[in-house]
Amino acid sequence: MDNKAYALKMQGITKRFPGTLANDHITIECEHGKVLGLLGENGAGKTTLMNILYGLFRPDEGQIFIDGEEVEIQSPSDAINHGIGMVHQHFKLVDTLTVIENVVLGLPTMKQVLDLAPAKEKLLKLCHEYELFVDPDAEVWRLPVGQQQWVEILKALYRDCKVLVLDEPTAVLTPSESNNLCRAISKITAQGKSVIFISHKLREVMEITDNVTVLRDGKVIGTIATKDATQLKLAEMMVGRAVEIERRPRAKVPADSEPVLVMKDVNVYDERGVHALKNFNLTVHAGEIVGVAGIDGNGQRELAECISGLIKPQSGTIEIKGKPVTGVISDPSFLGFIPEDRHKTGLVLDFTVAENLIIKEYMKAPFAKKGILQYKEIGSHANEMIDKFHVKTSSKDVAVKTLSGGNQQKVVIARELNPEPILDIASQPTRGLDLGAVMGVHDVLMQERERGAAVLFISAELQEVMALSDRIIVLYSGENMGDLDGDTADQAVIGQMMLGKRI
Numbered sequence: 461m462d463n464k465a466y467a468l469k470m471q472g473i474t475k476r477f478p479g480t481l482a483n484d485h486i487t488i489e490c491e492h493g494k495v496l497g498l499l500g501e502n503g504a505g506k507t508t509l510m511n512i513l514y515g516l517f518r519p520d521e522g523q524i525f526i527d528g529e530e531v532e533i534q535s536p537s538d539a540i541n542h543g544i545g546m547v548h549q550h551f552k553l554v555d556t557l558t559v560i561e562n563v564v565l566g567l568p569t570m571k572q573v574l575d576l577a578p579a580k581e582k583l584l585k586l587c588h589e590y591e592l593f594v595d596p597d598a599e600v601w602r603l604p605v606g607q608q609q610w611v612e613i614l615k616a617l618y619r620d621c622k623v624l625v626l627d628e629p630t631a632v633l634t635p636s637e638s639n640n641l642c643r644a645i646s647k648i649t650a651q652g653k654s655v656i657f658i659s660h661k662l663r664e665v666m667e668i669t670d671n672v673t674v675l676r677d678g679k680v681i682g683t684i685a686t687k688d689a690t691q692l693k694l695a696e697m698m699v700g701r702a703v704e705i706e707r708r709p710r711a712k713v714p715a716d717s718e719p720v721l722v723m724k725d726v727n728v729y730d731e732r733g734v735h736a737l738k739n740f741n742l743t744v745h746a747g748e749i750v751g752v753a754g755i756d757g758n759g760q761r762e763l764a765e766c767i768s769g770l771i772k773p774q775s776g777t778i779e780i781k782g783k784p785v786t787g788v789i790s791d792p793s794f795l796g797f798i799p800e801d802r803h804k805t806g807l808v809l810d811f812t813v814a815e816n817l818i819i820k821e822y823m824k825a826p827f828a829k830k831g832i833l834q835y836k837e838i839g840s841h842a843n844e845m846i847d848k849f850h851v852k853t854s855s856k857d858v859a860v861k862t863l864s865g866g867n868q869q870k871v872v873i874a875r876e877l878n879p880e881p882i883l884d885i886a887s888q889p890t891r892g893l894d895l896g897a898v899m900g901v902h903d904v905l906m907q908e909r910e911r912g913a914a915v916l917f918i919s920a921e922l923q924e925v926m927a928l929s930d931r932i933i934v935l936y937s938g939e940n941m942g943d944l945d946g947d948t949a950d951q952a953v954i955g956q957m958m959l960g961k962r963i
């Protein structure tokens with residue numbers, strides 16, 4: 461096919477960062493009205509390539525063609541003018557502005573227009589057309605993340621993009637939101653627009669895409685028509701061997717094992733006044749992994765946050781090893797907390813990898829002596845953690861924001877599980893991780909259990925909860941719907957409980 465057949469072609473794109481060859485002569489092609497999946501392990505170079513397309517980085521080599529014409533993209537406004545729209549892996553909305561303000565932000569006409577009514581009308585039309593509903597007047601921070609994503613997509617459509625890039629859009633979506641997104645994507649492609657879809661969820665890639673390009677270490681491993689692919693084949697292309705999330709051996713928790721976390725009749729109302737946890741009871745023992753299944757947004761965040769003391773329940777008691785939780789737990793030997801939103805609560809983006817690895821303990825020996833930071837100790841600790849958790853970074857001394865999304869997550873995990881806490885709360889710890897890294901996190905949580913830690917594992921991926929948990933509880937609308945044995949739990953039954961059915 462000649463270049464004209466493609467809505468977008470990126471050819472021979474190379475991008476070097478100090479110490480990293482992020483993109484090594486990458487060529488991708490996306491046809492009109494088609495969805496191209498972009499797959500690859502954490503750090504493979506997907507986001508970098510898309511940032512080049514969007515004018516955020518300049519490539520060292522390579523060309524970009526849109527509808528067969530070579531274009532120069534020096535800035536996001538160039539990209540937008542060429543019809544490129546992008547929903548970033550980490551959203552870039554302004555939280556304190558309303559939806560419609562975010563949508564018109566940066567438009568050339570905005571300076572003169574103070575009357576937002578016509579813009580609102582246009583936005584509402586798009587909402588209906590793509591069935592992505594949001595209230596134009598809502599402040600963005602009040603919206604659930606799923607709807608924040610609709611805003612990002614609508615913003616691109618408002619600018620009449622021809623190629624829409626979605627960088628891990630479903631990592632933060634509930635299953636029903638993912639379905640809405642799929643429906644919107646087929647409407648977008650039906651109009652002849654093209655979509656580039658990045659995801660680590662192979663099932664979705666199989667469902668949504670027409671073609672898939674797989675990257676590894678900055679290089680194209682291959683491009684395949686989705687109809688000729690299988691999940692296993694894609695995993696093999698990504699990792700270099702066939703891998704699947706596998707069921708792990710269960711622990712036999714002795715009957716007299718010590719209860720580590722005990723929650724009794726806990727009630728939590730969230731900042732919007734919604735009853736987020738209802739008369740919630742739960743006990744987790746030393747040496748077991750308790751999985752929390754449930755569709756995202758059913759109280760998972762509040763559960764994790766009230767155990768770690770970040771929010772205070774309105775009633776009920778929470779005890780860790782017999783001690784009531786009364787405020788934020790800052791003792792790292794007590795609690796390891798892998799938070800859901802690693803950007804807001806997990807990392808200081810401008811600090812180095814090494815610094816982020818000791819943030820909780822930086823005033824303690826061996827990292828500080830008499831108030832002076834011991835950089836040698838900090839450095840060797842960092843190298844040890846980078847090794848142990850396979851963090852892909854050019855050095856321990858680069859700002860953590862230069863790591864790929866998945867590798868930032870590994871830094872949080874490494875820090876939280878060191879030094880060995882008695883209770884681990886892992887809240888969506890594998891979100892955004894590639895398959896190999898997902899299994900790495902599973903290994904780590906299993907090791908934590910072997911060591912005798914109590915592990916609370918919260919995940920919206922049912923397959924994962926079933927693979928790892930000794931015991932499973934189901935969270936629905938803030939209620940604990942029941943306790944199931946990890947060995948005998950049935951996927952269909954859990955699925956029903958996740959939708960609110962009591963068994």
Ligand SMILES: Nc1ncnc2c1ncn2[C@@H]1O[C@H](COP(=O)(O)OP(=O)(O)OP(=O)(O)O)[C@@H](O)[C@H]1O
Nearest residue numbers: 477482502503504505506507508862863864865866
């Ligand atoms: N601004 C930067 N400075 C230095 N290195 C960078 C920068 N941005 C990205 N990198 C490096 O480039 C490589 C590719 O990163 P990229 O974010 O493109 O990966 P990715 O495929 O999107 O991974 P993930 O699935 O984890 O999001 C990584 O090794 C990363 O550390």
Ligand SMILES: [Mg+2]
Nearest residue numbers: 507549864865
């Ligand atoms: Mg990325």
